[in-house]
Amino acid sequence: MNDFIKSIKKRDPAAKSTLSIILTYPGVKAVFFHQIANFFHLAGFDLIARIISQTSRFFTGIEIHPGAKIGKNLFIDHGMGVVIGETSEIGNDVTIYHAVTLGGISPSIDSERQRHEKRHPTIGNDVVIGSGAQIIGPVKVGSGSRIAANAVVVNDVPEDSTMVGVPAKAIKTGNKGKFRPYGVDQEVIDEK
Amino acid sequence: MNDFIKSIKKRDPAAKSTLSIILTYPGVKAVFFHQIANFFHLAGFDLIARIISQTSRFFTGIEIHPGAKIGKNLFIDHGMGVVIGETSEIGNDVTIYHAVTLGGISPSIDSERQRHEKRHPTIGNDVVIGSGAQIIGPVKVGSGSRIAANAVVVNDVPEDSTMVGVPAKAIKTGNKGKFRPYGVDQEVIDEK
Amino acid sequence: MNDFIKSIKKRDPAAKSTLSIILTYPGVKAVFFHQIANFFHLAGFDLIARIISQTSRFFTGIEIHPGAKIGKNLFIDHGMGVVIGETSEIGNDVTIYHAVTLGGISPSIDSERQRHEKRHPTIGNDVVIGSGAQIIGPVKVGSGSRIAANAVVVNDVPEDSTMVGVPAKAIKTGNKGKFRPYGVDQEVIDEK
Numbered sequence: 001m002n003d004f005i006k007s008i009k010k011r012d013p014a015a016k017s018t019l020s021i022i023l024t025y026p027g028v029k030a031v032f033f034h035q036i037a038n039f040f041h042l043a044g045f046d047l048i049a050r051i052i053s054q055t056s057r058f059f060t061g062i063e064i065h066p067g068a069k070i071g072k073n074l075f076i077d078h079g080m081g082v083v084i085g086e087t088s089e090i091g092n093d094v095t096i097y098h099a100v101t102l103g104g105i106s107p108s109i110d111s112e113r114q115r116h117e118k119r120h121p122t123i124g125n126d127v128v129i130g131s132g133a134q135i136i137g138p139v140k141v142g143s144g145s146r147i148a149a150n151a152v153v154v155n156d157v158p159e160d161s162t163m164v165g166v167p168a169k170a171i172k173t174g175n176k177g178k179f180r181p182y183g184v185d186q187e188v189i190d191e192k
Numbered sequence: 193m194n195d196f197i198k199s200i201k202k203r204d205p206a207a208k209s210t211l212s213i214i215l216t217y218p219g220v221k222a223v224f225f226h227q228i229a230n231f232f233h234l235a236g237f238d239l240i241a242r243i244i245s246q247t248s249r250f251f252t253g254i255e256i257h258p259g260a261k262i263g264k265n266l267f268i269d270h271g272m273g274v275v276i277g278e279t280s281e282i283g284n285d286v287t288i289y290h291a292v293t294l295g296g297i298s299p300s301i302d303s304e305r306q307r308h309e310k311r312h313p314t315i316g317n318d319v320v321i322g323s324g325a326q327i328i329g330p331v332k333v334g335s336g337s338r339i340a341a342n343a344v345v346v347n348d349v350p351e352d353s354t355m356v357g358v359p360a361k362a363i364k365t366g367n368k369g370k371f372r373p374y375g376v377d378q379e380v381i382d383e384k
Numbered sequence: 385m386n387d388f389i390k391s392i393k394k395r396d397p398a399a400k401s402t403l404s405i406i407l408t409y410p411g412v413k414a415v416f417f418h419q420i421a422n423f424f425h426l427a428g429f430d431l432i433a434r435i436i437s438q439t440s441r442f443f444t445g446i447e448i449h450p451g452a453k454i455g456k457n458l459f460i461d462h463g464m465g466v467v468i469g470e471t472s473e474i475g476n477d478v479t480i481y482h483a484v485t486l487g488g489i490s491p492s493i494d495s496e497r498q499r500h501e502k503r504h505p506t507i508g509n510d511v512v513i514g515s516g517a518q519i520i521g522p523v524k525v526g527s528g529s530r531i532a533a534n535a536v537v538v539n540d541v542p543e544d545s546t547m548v549g550v551p552a553k554a555i556k557t558g559n560k561g562k563f564r565p566y567g568v569d570q571e572v573i574d575e576k
Binding site for chain 2: 397398400401403404407408410443445462464465481482483514515516532533534535548549550
């Protein structure tokens with residue numbers, strides 16, 4: 001928990017104090033609620049799990065399906081409008097801004113069959129997903145990648161890539177050590 | 193009502209039970225609230241209608257103007273951030289994901305005059321509108337069309353078309369029988 | 385206050401009465417809450433300021449950091465999902481639709497240093513920002529400009545420009561007297 005708070009301070013220049021993070025960060029509450037919802041989901045109490053998830057949505061504006069698998073230190077900043085689907089998998093130290101979707105392709109060709117299939121994205125470690133980005137379908141986003149604000153990702157993303165646009169295109173590979181993720185890399189855009 | 197629940201189960205692979213849909217689907221509540229708000233709107237009680245609409249927004253995250261005309265079996269999935277404007281018209285069996293806007297062109301040249309004009313979209317039957325899509329102005333979206341995630345539609349859309357991009361372009365016509373609506377048709381995007 | 389209400393009636397064709405605006409417009413409440421939060425922020429009570437800001441977010445769906453500097457007659461229409469960052473500055477008579485972000489580039493290279501730097505946009509007077517638009521980084525948006533729905537702005541915008549796309553490009557300069565801001569100027573798009 002202490003590590004988690006420290007990692008948030010590192011990631012958010014507006015984070016003033018530990019007390020402020022615990023009391024006033026909706027993303028921290030949403031992840032906490034999810035751990036409870038996920039516990040009931042794994043125990044087979046689907047309805048209870050979903051009621052907890054929806055209660056969390058009401059208080060935080062963040063909707064995480066109880067079935068989603070989430071790694072360590074997920075930081076959802078601001079968070080309003082985030083939707084994380086049932087079969088999503090998220091690695092460690094991922095940062096997600098508000099209005100991001102990890103969604104399924106839908107309406108399904110065959111809902112009854114799809115019910116037991118992987119329909120949502122798999123996100124690697126150290127990924128940053130900008131506000132309004134839509135990641136749709138059972139795609140993989142490689143570790144260290146950055147998804148720009150409002151980008152739409154419908155195909156796999158290699159490691160350490162920066163994706164921008166609708167649908168998203170790689171404007172950069174080899175992000176290692178670089179940090180311009182929330183928006184997009186300006187120099188590359190200027191070139192276009 | 194029974195038909196409505198069945199149609200949701202068909203459209204959402206994550207829908208587990210009827211009880212779960214009634215208790216935990218904000219989009220179901222929002223449509224129910226809208227029927228009441230619309231009743232007061234038609235009776236001329238604008239303020240009461242709007243208070244009901246805003247109460248629904250508070251509980252569901254979905255804002256439907258009391259004046260909007262909505263067909264049968266509208267399914268708003270997730271729903272957070274959806275805004276449906278006053279003169280919108282929606283056909284039957286439409287699916288709308290979260291963060292979708294059916295909006296007006298604004299600020300108006302002449303609000304006083306526009307107050308009595310059609311300012312918002314008309315959506316046909318069996319349309320699917322992906323998360324974050326913005327449909328703006330008194331445009332028509334033909335039946336059977338799919339609007340991709342984060343697409344921006346400012347012109348009429350023919351029937352059975354798939355629209356993607358900002359502003360949205362048709363990447364496909366003749367959707368009949370095809371169902372890749374939430375994201376976009378991958379094969380077509382790969383071609384580009 | 386009276387001027388503010390009048391300016392809203394002028395900007396929103398759906399605004400029926402003064403009472404309706406005061407009681408049922410989340411954007412009006414959010415700006416009012418922000419004035420209180422900003423007072424505590426300036427007085428150095430960061431935690432109280434942030435609690436007020438987050439309470440406002442819970443009731444209105446609009447998140448304005450207590451440190452943001454806001455001019456006269458800011459009208460946030462619908463508002464769900466709006467995020468306005470700590471070092472944002474907003475001029476007079478600005479209109480912001482729902483799901484708009486005035487955000488920072490993040491995660492920061494050096495949060496500790498960035499804590500005291502300008503990280504968020506500066507918006508001029510009479511600007512209109514369409515639903516879902518993301519304005520990211522310490523960029524300047526010139527007075528009289530319109531940012532289209534879902535546009536992503538990561539560079540400075542000259543005065544009286546209309547910006548569209550991801551990332552946003554100018555499709556028009558010299559907006560003076562023109563009002564097609566919420567969506568985009570259709571004739572220009574049709575040309576493309």
